[in-house]
Amino acid sequence: MxxxxxxxxxxxxxxxxxxxxxxxxxxxxxxxxxxxxxxxxxxxxxxxxxxxxxxxxxxxxxxxxxxxxxxxxxxxxxxxxxxxxxxxxxxxxxxGYDELQGNPRRAENAFEVGGTVTIVEGPFQNLKATIKEVDAANQKLKLTVTIFGRSTETELGFTQVE
Incomplete structure (x- = not known):
């Protein structure tokens, strides 16, 4: 770690x-x-x-x-x-998030494929991840997290990363 x-x-x-x-x-x-x-x-x-x-x-x-x-x-x-x-x-x-509902006000601009985010919730909390896919309609990201030298894919909501 x-x-x-x-x-x-x-x-x-x-x-x-x-x-x-x-x-x-x-x-x-x-x-x-x-x-x-x-x-x-x-x-x-x-x-x-x-x-x-x-x-x-x-x-x-x-x-x-x-x-x-x-x-x-x-x-x-x-x-x-x-x-x-x-x-x-x-x-x-x-x-640009709606603070009451956690919905992004500008989802299409918030994340880019290939970008790096930090996971703020869940079992991968505080780990860096690379964005593989952005699903703005469902406010989800497909991410790749590397743990102990192995890549793992996960899907998280926009509010679970920063």
């Missing part, structure tokens, strides 16, 4: 209209500073939630905080000096 994931999700204020460009800037900044391993994911939130915001999943420490704050297009972390990680409900909402 791998080490426990030390990353959390945070919202970052960015210049409105420059959200996608800021995502690229963040990825480049972390690569340039050899901090790629500490930045796990970045995305622009769904719909109106995405105006002037970007979500980052990272291992928060002084170095990564400064790397985010010094990136072109970034205004600062939401919350200022009091950085509070997003909870699961907030994250699902920002990713």
């Amino acid at each position: 791998s080490n426990q994931d030390k990353t959390s999700w945070f919202q970052v204020k960015v210049r409105e209209g420059q959200e996608e460009e800021t995502v690229k800037n963040l990825l480049a900044a972390f690569k340039t500073q050899n901090l790629e391993a500490q930045l796990k994911d970045v995305f622009v939130p769904f719909g109106d939630y995405g105006k002037g915001r970007v979500c980052v999943q990272l291992e928060l420490n002084q170095t990564t905080k400064e790397a985010v704050e010094s990136t072109a297009g970034v205004v600062g972390f939401v919350g200022g000096n009091i950085l509070k990680p997003l909870n699961r409900k907030e994250l699902l909402q920002l990713q």
Whole structure:
């Protein structure tokens, strides 16, 4: 088994209209500073939630905080000096899920074949999986999980992965 994931999700204020460009800037900044391993994911939130915001999943420490704050297009972390990680409900909402029913609001864009997800429920919890097939109509994913060097296929709902 791998080490426990030390990353959390945070919202970052960015210049409105420059959200996608800021995502690229963040990825480049972390690569340039050899901090790629500490930045796990970045995305622009769904719909109106995405105006002037970007979500980052990272291992928060002084170095990564400064790397985010010094990136072109970034205004600062939401919350200022009091950085509070997003909870699961907030994250699902920002990713475009209907928080009451767990239904994706943008299923066709949420997952891509060949992409990697982390399983958050069930016997494969906390393991990485590769997306083999996306069934948007039924909100299901066919995944391949590698355990002890052997690949196993499984099918999970959209809300069981992140």
